[in-house]
Amino acid sequence: MPSTSLARFSLNSLHAFAAAARHLSFTRAADELCVTQAAVSQQIKALEAQLGKPLFLRTARGLQLSDEGTRLAPAVQQAFAQLDAALAQFESSAPRERLTVAVVGTYLHGHLLARLPDFEARHPHIELRLQTHNNKVDLATETLDAAIRFGDGAWRSVEALPLQAAPLxxxxxxxxxxxxxxxxxxxxxxxxxxxxxxxxxxxxxxxxxxxxxxxxxxxxxxxxxxxxxxxxxxxxxxxxxxxxxxxxxGALAQPFEATVDVGRYWLTRSLTRESGPAWAAFRDWLVGRPRSDAGPMSARDFNDPTADAR
Missing domain, CATH: 3.40.190.10 (Periplasmic binding protein-like II)
Structure with a gap:
């Protein structure tokens, strides 16, 4: 039986796979790694040849992970995130800042979970604590720094930054x-x-x-x-x-193309609580900051079509 030791595999190939799996794009992975798209493609092909399994599928929806790629990606991404975090300890002795975020389970499952290793790698001094909720959360009374929730963004005394539309x-x-x-x-x-x-x-x-x-x-x-x-x-x-x-x-099918838009996902925080550097880092990583920090943003700042309807 052939050895499955890590020594058999190129770290460059694994790094290319981790980035491509995170972005579901060889081009964006190449931008992150500062190499060419062809180089990323070659590294992925070499890794697939060693494993004897395809890691990606090209579908009408774009690049997707295969079953084997879906199983491998979290382990590889977590390994690189842990390595980056360990090396970062030698660069700075700054204490870790805690950030507690409540996340609606659908967004955590479908978007955020696979991207957490990237946040950890970029911000090793932030201890991110996640709690799931069923879209009923009170930022004013709970010990939360932020919450990702579904709705129209019209919550009282809350800064709401639009994340992702979610037609049903x-x-x-x-x-x-x-x-x-x-x-x-x-x-x-x-x-x-x-x-x-x-x-x-x-x-x-x-x-x-x-x-x-x-x-x-x-x-x-x-x-x-x-x-x-x-x-x-x-x-x-x-x-x-x-x-x-x-x-x-193929575990799930969408029998009809028709969709309905009844809301979207938002990153929210209470305006009655002081925000810190960890919040700003998480916000910038997740949604970016399309204008100066002159004040809280609303849906209107993002030209969100639901803003005028509320």
Whole structure:
């Protein structure tokens, strides 16, 4: 049996893979590593040849991780983040600053989790503490520095920075999707529910089909609801953009193109609490800062189309 020792593999190849997996782009990985796109491609091909497995798939949705790549990426990215953090200790003896952030589970699953090693590598002196929530969080009373939540951004005494739009669409197991020819066919299916009762009626209106009444199990987490859909328990209504891995692997199907926009994800903090350098670093890493720090930003600062509707 051939050895699987780390010594067999090039650190350059592993580094290229970690960056490409994080960005899902060879070009952006090349920019991060200050090399050419061709160099990144060659390193990935060499690593795939050694493993005997493809690590990426080219799909209509763009570059995606294969099943093998999905299993390997977190370990490789974490290893490089830990190495960077260990080396950073020799560069500075500054104490670590703690930042506690509550995150809605869907955004953590579909976007943030895979990017955490990059934040740790860039900010080794920030101790990031994450708590999941079901979109019900009170920044004024809880011991939180920030929260990522879903909604329209109109929270009282809160600075809300728009992160990602999240149009909803039905998602289900491929075996169920094969039976769905038109949106009206959903009337014969178990429709899984979140706590937002208006979502299914809103999607039905957007899809131009008769009103849909969801009487299936109710979940306080879209991640759990989609996992139930993967198991064949019914049809979930969730953002496809945050379940790309499940869709790319074939575990999940999106039977209809129609989507409905009922909100987006926001990075928020209470304006009644003083912010520190750790908050600024996390904010800049996650959303950037498109203007000077003259004051809190709102949806209007980002030309968000929902701003005028509130």
């Amino acid at each position: 669409s039905p998602l289900c197991a491929p075996s169920i999707a094969a039976r769905l020819r038109a949106p009206a066919d959903l009337r014969g299916q178990v429709l899984l529910r979140s706590y937002r009762a208006q979502d299914w009626p809103a999607w039905a209106q957007a899809a131009g089909c008769p009103a849909l009444v969801a009487r299936g199990p109710q979940f306080d987490s879209s991640v759990l609801m989609v996992q139930a859909a993967v198991q064949g328990a019914g049809v979930a209504l969730a953002p496809p953009a945050l379940f790309t891995r499940e869709l790319a692997s």
